[in-house]
Amino acid sequence: MSQGLTIGELAARTGLAVSAIRFYETHDIVKPVRNAGGHRRYGRADIRRLSFVMAAQRLGFSLAEIAPHLRRLADHKGPSKADWTRIGRDFRREIDARITALEDLRDKLDGCIGCGCLSLSACALYNPDDIKGAEGTGPRNLAGMGP
Structure with missing residues (x-):
């Protein structure tokens, strides 16, 4: 990660508040490096990680359910196709279970x-x-x- 993105640049790219990015950092979703001046610098892969978190949360997944998947990814490197396939497969199972539960709820309501x-x-x-x-x-x- 040569110079990396500042937290403000990452916020602008993701639409998240700086405070939200810092919150996600405490949950190991993003792991910035520090430059010589001690400032956080984020990789471009962090845009994708945060975007994935935002999309998964819109589907009703909690951060506690999302974070373990992202913690298994290599730091400071974009996720590979195999990484996204594995994560997608895991979430697909949970989404299918939620759909079944919602259908059951609808039918019994x-x-x-x-x-x-x-x-x-x-x-x-x-x-x-x-x-x-x-x-x-x-x-x-x-x-x-x-x-």
């Missing part, structure tokens, strides 16, 4: 969700006398813990 409210006439059939309450808290059926 108009019925008893096993919450114990007993406000629907169907609750008398699916959850009479709040029997689901003995199994734990929350929407037991929607959480995949019931019929």
